[in-house]
Amino acid sequence: MGHTRPEVGPLSIAAGVRPGDRVAALGPTSVAWAVVDFAVLSIGAVVVPIYPTSSEVAAL
Numbered sequence: 001m002g003h004t005r006p007e008v009g010p011l012s013i014a015a016g017v018r019p020g021d022r023v024a025a026l027g028p029t030s031v032a033w034a035v036v037d038f039a040v041l042s043i044g045a046v047v048v049p050i051y052p053t054s055s056e057v058a059a060l
Contacts, residue, residue, distance in 0.1 A: 019044030026050040
C-alpha cells in the first residue's frame with residue numbers, strides 16, 4: 001500500500017472526495033482496506049464496501 005492513514009485522507013481530498021461523499025471500496029478484507037476505511041471516514045466521507053465475493057447485482 002505504501003501510505004498510512006494520515007497520508008491517505010489528504011490524498012482523498014486532493015482527488016476530490018468531500019465530506020458526505022460515498023466512496024466505493026472494492027477488495028478483500030486486509031490491512032490496506034482498514035487504512036482506506038479509516039482515511040475516508042476521517043475526512044467525513046462514507047465507505048461503501050464491495051467485496052470480491054459479492055454478486056454483480058449486490059455490488060450495484
